[in-house]
Amino acid sequence: MNHEHMAHGEHAVHGGPGRHAGHDINVLRKRFWVTLILTIPVVLYSAGIQRLLHFTAPRFPGSEYVPALLGTFIFFYGGIFFIKAAVGELRNRLPGMMTLISLAILVAFGFSLAVTFRLLAGEPLYWELSTLITVMLLGHWMEMRAVGRATGALQELAKLMPDEAERIKNGGTEVVPVHELRPGDLVLVRPGAKIPADGEVVEGDSSVNEAMITGESRPVSKSPGMQVIAGTVNGEGSLRLRVTKTGDETALAGIMRLVAEAQSSRSMAQNLADRAAYWLTLIAIGVGAITFIVWTLSTRPESFALERTVTVLVIACPHALGLAIPLVIAISTTLAARNGLLVRDRLALETARNLNVVVFDKTGTLTTGEFGVVGISSFAKATADRAGMDENQAMAMAAAVERDSEHFLAKAIVRAAEERGLQLPEVRDFKALPGRGVEAKVDGRTINVGGPRLLESLGLEAQKERSDKTIIYLVVEGKVQASIELADVIRPESREAVNELRAMGIEVAMMTGDSEDVARSVAAELTITEYYANVLPEDKAKRVQEIRAQGRRVAMVGDGVNDAPALVSADVGIAIGAGTDVAIEAGGIILVRNDPRDVVRIVRLSKASYRKMVQNLLWATGYNVIAIPAAAGVFVSYGIILPPALGAVFMSASTVIVAANAQLLRRLRL
Numbered sequence: 001m002n003h004e005h006m007a008h009g010e011h012a013v014h015g016g017p018g019r020h021a022g023h024d025i026n027v028l029r030k031r032f033w034v035t036l037i038l039t040i041p042v043v044l045y046s047a048g049i050q051r052l053l054h055f056t057a058p059r060f061p062g063s064e065y066v067p068a069l070l071g072t073f074i075f076f077y078g079g080i081f082f083i084k085a086a087v088g089e090l091r092n093r094l095p096g097m098m099t100l101i102s103l104a105i106l107v108a109f110g111f112s113l114a115v116t117f118r119l120l121a122g123e124p125l126y127w128e129l130s131t132l133i134t135v136m137l138l139g140h141w142m143e144m145r146a147v148g149r150a151t152g153a154l155q156e157l158a159k160l161m162p163d164e165a166e167r168i169k170n171g172g173t174e175v176v177p178v179h180e181l182r183p184g185d186l187v188l189v190r191p192g193a194k195i196p197a198d199g200e201v202v203e204g205d206s207s208v209n210e211a212m213i214t215g216e217s218r219p220v221s222k223s224p225g226m227q228v229i230a231g232t233v234n235g236e237g238s239l240r241l242r243v244t245k246t247g248d249e250t251a252l253a254g255i256m257r258l259v260a261e262a263q264s265s266r267s268m269a270q271n272l273a274d275r276a277a278y279w280l281t282l283i284a285i286g287v288g289a290i291t292f293i294v295w296t297l298s299t300r301p302e303s304f305a306l307e308r309t310v311t312v313l314v315i316a317c318p319h320a321l322g323l324a325i326p327l328v329i330a331i332s333t334t335l336a337a338r339n340g341l342l343v344r345d346r347l348a349l350e351t352a353r354n355l356n357v358v359v360f361d362k363t364g365t366l367t368t369g370e371f372g373v374v375g376i377s378s379f380a381k382a383t384a385d386r387a388g389m390d391e392n393q394a395m396a397m398a399a400a401v402e403r404d405s406e407h408f409l410a411k412a413i414v415r416a417a418e419e420r421g422l423q424l425p426e427v428r429d430f431k432a433l434p435g436r437g438v439e440a441k442v443d444g445r446t447i448n449v450g451g452p453r454l455l456e457s458l459g460l461e462a463q464k465e466r467s468d469k470t471i472i473y474l475v476v477e478g479k480v481q482a483s484i485e486l487a488d489v490i491r492p493e494s495r496e497a498v499n500e501l502r503a504m505g506i507e508v509a510m511m512t513g514d515s516e517d518v519a520r521s522v523a524a525e526l527t528i529t530e531y532y533a534n535v536l537p538e539d540k541a542k543r544v545q546e547i548r549a550q551g552r553r554v555a556m557v558g559d560g561v562n563d564a565p566a567l568v569s570a571d572v573g574i575a576i577g578a579g580t581d582v583a584i585e586a587g588g589i590i591l592v593r594n595d596p597r598d599v600v601r602i603v604r605l606s607k608a609s610y611r612k613m614v615q616n617l618l619w620a621t622g623y624n625v626i627a628i629p630a631a632a633g634v635f636v637s638y639g640i641i642l643p644p645a646l647g648a649v650f651m652s653a654s655t656v657i658v659a660a661n662a663q664l665l666r667r668l669r670l
Contacts, residue, residue: 025144028081032137035078039130042070046127068116071126072109078133079105081140095281097317101136103285104313105129108644111306123303125310128644132314135649160231160252165196168240178246185243189234197230198250199241206237276321276621284316284628291632307644311631315647316624320654324616327662332609339670340592341602348572348588352606354553355506355572357530358599359544361558362512362522365576366596367488369559371409373416374469375485392422394482398474400424401440401449405432409472412486413449433457437472448475455480469521487518490525497596498526504603507552511535511543511566541565557591557599574599601670608668616658623654 043049044057045066057063079102086102089095112124166173168186178196181187186202189195195208207219210232219235222228228241230250247253288309295305329346336343343349360366378394389397399417402410403424417424427447430440436457437450448454451472455461460480474482498508509530512519519533532543540558544566547554556566559576567573567587575587576594591598627650629635631642642650 025141028137028141028144031078031081032134032141035074035130035134035137038070038074039127039134042067042074042130043127048123049127067124067126067130068112071112071124071130074130074133075105075109078137079109079129082133082136094278095285096278097281097321100281100284100313100317103288104310104644105133107306107313108132108310111303115303120302125303125307125644128307128310132310132644136314160194162194162196166190181243181246183243183246187241187243189239189241191234191236191238193234195228195230195232195234195239195241197241197243198245199228199243201226201228201239202242203240204238206239207235209233209235276617280316280321280621280624284313287316287628287632288312295633308631308633310644311642311647312628314644315627315631315642315651317651320620320623320651320658321617324620324658324662325613327659328609328612328616328665331662331665332605332612335666335668335670336602336605339598339601340595341598341605341670342590342592343588344590345588349602349606350610351553351572352555352589352602353610355555355603356552357507357509357547358501358555358557359509359511359547359566359570360596361540361556361563361566362510362514362519363488364559364594365557366494366510366522366526367490368594370489371412371470371486372489373412373484374487374489376482377485378482379480389476389481391482392420394474395420395484396422396424397442397447397476398449398472398482398484400427400442401430401438401447403427404430405438409470409486410438410449413472413484445477449473450475487521488514490522491594491596493595493597494526497600498528500597500600501603504600506603509547511540538565541569544569555599557596559594572602574602604670605668608665612662612665615661619661620654620658623650627651 045063050056082098082101082105085098086095089099108125108129111120112126112129114120115124162178164175165178165181166188167176167181168188173188181197187196187199191206201222201224203224205221205223207221208228209219210229222239227244228239229252230245231252245251291312292305292309295308296302298305332349333343333346336349363369373395376391376395378389378391395413395417399414399422402413404427405411425442427440427442430438432438433448433450433454435453437448437454439446439448441447448458449472451470454475455473458475458478460475460478469485469487472484472486473480474484501508507530508526508528509532510519510523510526510528511532512522513535514533516533519531523529523531535543540563544554544556548569548571553571555572555574556563556570557574557576558564558567563575567575572589573587574589574591576591589602627647630640631647633641
């Protein structure tokens with residue numbers, strides 16, 4: 001996935017939102033400048049302009065034909081862009097903006113030719129035609145630039161990939177193109193270099209800047225056994241990586257696909273805008289026809305009737321309406337991706353603003369999915385001949401004995417001791433006691449670490465178990481000295497996520513396959529009042545459907561295979577990005593980070609983008625209430641007459657307003 005493959009996308013909007021998919025922005029820019037330069041003499045040598053401004057342009061043989069010759073060239077050179085697009089609209093039976101523009105310039109050009117060859121009386125509309133085409137080309141060029149900037153996230157993502165990598169071979173390194181890397185290859189990533197492929201650290205310690213992928217601003221520490229993502233930037237240390245995924249299989253490639261899918265996916269607001277544009281087109285054609293008939297039957301000349309008709313067709317163009325939603329979609333999707341929120345389905349993001357309840361899966365979502373030490377109690381009292389044992393001493397001794405064990409609870413105890421920065425004593429004669437625990441000697445004393453079965457085997461009495469915790473005991477010379485409580489650790493971000501959602505008026509519920517005691521404990525710690533325990537995987541979707549049946553809009557947040565049916569059953573399925581591929585495929589929105597607070601960001605973005613859509617739709621349709629009657633000549637008696645070129649300016653100004661309003665979405669702080 002070398003970014004050179006994307007180079008052409010910097011100049012063309014391929015598959016982007018709006019009507020310009022496949023149009024080259026450079027070609028459009030060139031057409032605008034050529035028509036602008038040629039329009040100047042057309043305007044200067046038009047008799048109507050000279051009379052209006054009371055001047056006479058320099059004369060030369062044939063100068064009276066300048067407007068006709070240059071106006072004809074402008075029609076075919078600049079106007080053909082709109083006519084070709086209109087043919088596409090009509091072929092798809094979806095007449096819209098291009099159809100209206102084409103009708104306007106065809107009517108103006110046809111009338112002007114007829115006057116030039118004295119087939120009709122009146123004054124030709126070459127200067128109106130030329131300025132109209134020029135202004136419309138400018139509007140479309142600016143629109144393509146705006147859309148191009150919004151969809152440029154894909155090109156920026158592509159540029160994250162380095163062109164070359166240092167592959168380790170025969171004890172040395174060789175520089176190879178990234179596309180030649182294969183899973184299993186070893187690569188060297190020097191300080192400050194970009195990581196060329198998804199992989200696993202096999203040697204070295206460093207920190208990696210993953211902000212461009214996950215939105216996490218702080219560098220992430222990396223050590224052997226940890227995963228790295230292609231396109232991220234290595235920090236101060238050298239890393240040796242084993243490549244696991246390359247090319248289209250990398251996380252970066254997956255993100256690019258999701259961004260592209262989201263920007264091209266439909267939304268309810270887009271469907272509404274398209275219907276509005278369709279009907280506005282039909283209304284404009286109808287009003288244009290009525291305008292022509294009414295003014296033709298009046299005492300006004302035919303040229304006036306045609307001017308009014310052309311102005312109606314131009315000013316009613318659903319240009320702003322066509323841009324109102326796609327641009328917001330492009331910007332919001334890009335903004336989401338930069339913040340670690342990948343939108344697969346636009347409807348999911350659009351629905352998120354109306355959520356009533358968010359149901360979190362517990363394990364791996366509200367909790368880390370890994371056991372950790374949540375409490376320790378020391379029972380050792382000081383005596384005349386022996387000092388007492390505080391919590392840190394008990395933890396250090398238990399961790400020292402468990403250090404050689406492969407059990408996941410043992411690893412949790414060792415990890416907790418390391419986090420506390422404890423010095424572990426020397427251990428001898430370690431041995432595992434299958435099904436009971438471990439045993440070793442520390443300072444000549446026999447130390448046992450294990451659960452209730454260990455105490456039974458030693459003839460000791462266990463304390464009353466807490467059913468929501470796992471208890472491990474430290475036994476020194478046959479006496480219980482301490483107990484260590486372990487449980488699935490609650491993410492520190494979970495409390496903030498629950499509180500912020502509640503502040504938004506959204507209820508929070510929790511679903512888990514764990515026991516009632518475990519569910520109650522976690523729910524109480526997070527102040528969640530609605531929870532479902534002992535839920536079998538096949539029943540999770542049923543639970544979600546039951547909540548929806550109560551008339552509530554539900555978001556389901558999960559990370560595992562068990563959650564996939566529930567994610568699909570919810571109004572909005574949100575998959576934790578570090579979860580399984582099945583969950584990710586089932587989710588309409590994917591959280592790159594394992595951070596429940598990102599659900600709050602989704603709701604915030606959904607509400608903000610919807611506001612922009614509504615504002616744009618209101619403006620894009622509302623201004624026509626005044627503009628169309630003015631263009632038709634309703635206010636002629638008040639001295640208000642809009643020439644076609646001014647109508648094009650007003651229509652383009654409307655487009656600029658819509659585009660600028662959409663750009664304000666970039667300021668949103670998620």
